[in-house]
Amino acid sequence: MNEKSIMNIEDAYLARVYQKFPISIVRGKGAFVYDANGKEYIDCMSGYGVSLVGHCHPRVVEAIQRQSQLLITCHGSFYNDKRAELLEKLVKITPEELDKVFLCNSGAESVECALKAAVKYTGRSQIISTVRGFHGKTLGALSATWNPKYRNHFKSLISENFKFMPFGKLEKAEETITEETAAVIVEPVQGEGGVHVAPPGYLRGLREICDDRGVVLIFDEVQTGFGRTGRMWASEHWNVTPDIMCVAKALGGGLPI
Secondary structure, eight states: OOHHHHHHHHHHHSOOOSOOOSOOEEEEEBTEEEETTOOEEEOSSHHHHTOTTOBTOHHHHHHHHHHHTTOSOOOTTSOOHHHHHHHHHHHHHSOTTOOOOOOOSSHHHHHHHHHHHHHHHHSOOEEEEETTOOOOSSHHHHHTOOOHHHHGGGTTTSOTTEEEEOTTOHHHHHHHOOTTEEEEEEOSEESTTTOEEOOTTHHHHHHHHHHHHTOEEEEEOTTTTTTTTSSSSGGGGTTOOOSEEEOOGGGTTTSOO
């Protein structure tokens, strides 16, 4: 299929949620992708951190090919060898206190689960997020996402139990987080919000406030996890462990978990 045909078909049938570049990507290798005409590009987008080991890494390709000949999917009602291996490896690389894993298909789903778990555990309903924070676009995750351009069209659906506090301001956190709060969700390094790094003492301060008031602390490491900041988890730079940690993107490398 030539480049013009690819573009015409997508334009005709695909619901538009992104502004398209006039490039049809058909192949990738390492840090490079190639269009339908064979032109090479350096992939500086990396799917917002999905392609952490590059496109079509030989070990990843080999593992996919091997497993595809054995079993494609296994319902959660049954035990599975590869699931067991994944769970064991995940627990080994996460902070010691985090020893349970919920598997789902995306970062937004992991946020949804984290919010539900916090509400269920505490019996409270209020969630605190941060100004410029991004946590996804599904309904619960969208409620925790600050950017008005994502929220304004769905105000009637967004929960009023979500509040926003300034990122990096502990004095505002002290005022906003109360004993009515179920959870605080925060990115150690804000991604879409402008790459804002948590200032010294901020995450530690949030940990102490949440502990004092019985609030679940959630770190969204969907974009910062798996070594992207020089450590396995961005929160390790501050030596702070959350109650729940959301991870995705590089975990699946473009494939659903």
